[in-house]
Amino acid sequence: MYKNITGIILCGGTSSRMGQNKSLLKLGDSTIIQRVVNLMSSLFESIIIVTNTPEEYNFLHIPLYEDIYKKAGPIGGIHAGLHYSTTAKNFVISCDIPLMNEGTISHIIDYPTEKQITVAVADGFIQQLAGLYNKKIIPDIERIISKESIDEERNPVQQKRKCKVLQLIESVNGEIIDIEKTYSQYIPGTFYNMNRPEEYEFIKSKIV
Numbered sequence: 001m002y003k004n005i006t007g008i009i010l011c012g013g014t015s016s017r018m019g020q021n022k023s024l025l026k027l028g029d030s031t032i033i034q035r036v037v038n039l040m041s042s043l044f045e046s047i048i049i050v051t052n053t054p055e056e057y058n059f060l061h062i063p064l065y066e067d068i069y070k071k072a073g074p075i076g077g078i079h080a081g082l083h084y085s086t087t088a089k090n091f092v093i094s095c096d097i098p099l100m101n102e103g104t105i106s107h108i109i110d111y112p113t114e115k116q117i118t119v120a121v122a123d124g125f126i127q128q129l130a131g132l133y134n135k136k137i138i139p140d141i142e143r144i145i146s147k148e149s150i151d152e153e154r155n156p157v158q159q160k161r162k163c164k165v166l167q168l169i170e171s172v173n174g175e176i177i178d179i180e181k182t183y184s185q186y187i188p189g190t191f192y193n194m195n196r197p198e199e200y201e202f203i204k205s206k207i208v
Contacts, residue, residue: 002109004089007044008081009036010074010129011051011095012067021056022194023095027207032098032194037062043105044091048084050077069145074129075164079141082133094129096194098203104190107183108132117174120191126176127191128165137172144168 011023011033018025023033030038037060040047047062054064065084069076078092091105108118109132119131144164169176179186194203 001045002043002091003045004087005044005109005132006081006085006087006090007040007047008078008085008090008092008133009033009040009047009049009095010077010081010092011049011053011057012074012077018195018197018200021053022200024056025200027098027204033057033060033095035098036093036095036100039100039102039105040091040093043102046085046087048081050081050084072145072148073164075141075145075168078133078165078168079138079145082135082138082141085135088135090133090135092129092131092133094193097130097191098194099187099190099192099206100130101187101190103185104179104183104187105130107179107186108177111175111177111182113175115175116172117169118177119169119174120177120179122179122186122191123188125191126166126169128163128169129193130191137168140172141168144171 024031027035049057049062049064051057051064052066057064065080067076067080068083069079081092082090108120111118116134116137120127144167194200
């Protein structure tokens with residue numbers, strides 16, 4: 001149990017590709033969000049949820065907070081979580097990664113580094129929505145959000161930009177772990193995130 005780290009669960013997406021709130025879909029006898037909450041509760045003494053629809057999650061009896069910067073995407077959720085957290089270190093996870101496990105989270109947290117963000121590269125991608133984030137980076141997040149807001153005002157029609165969370169990781173020189181090499185018990189697909197009905201069906205096939 002990590003007593004000096006807050007677990008932050010992001011439930012801010014619109015689930016537009018799923019057609020319904022994906023975090024409330026069932027896996028076995030529980031919802032996906034309950035599965036993630038149970039996982040985080042096994043590791044962290046303090047847990048919060050960041051969501052712009054708090055009424056949907058009252059049944060969990062966990063502190064619920066809304067984005068301070070609306071419509072900023074996942075980086076806005078990370079910002080709100082860090083803002084409302086009472087600990088310096090925070091493990092952030094998206095609600096749509098139901099195959100995550102304690103060992104993988106602990107490996108990321110315990111990886112020896114002094115950097116302010118620690119995330120893994122796995123299955124060919126930097127997995128930025130399951131990582132350790134320090135409260136000190138709040139000003140860095142605010143700079144990225146503010147800059148994009150100014151850019152949009154100047155030029156509303158823009159080409160697709162680089163993911164803001166990846167920009168954040170680069171801007172603070174975050175630690176990116178090659179978890180497939182550093183964690184012998186890593187299971188391919190652990191970070192699989194669920195956005196579409198067919199991905200939900202795939203996840204269900206993996207849950208025994």
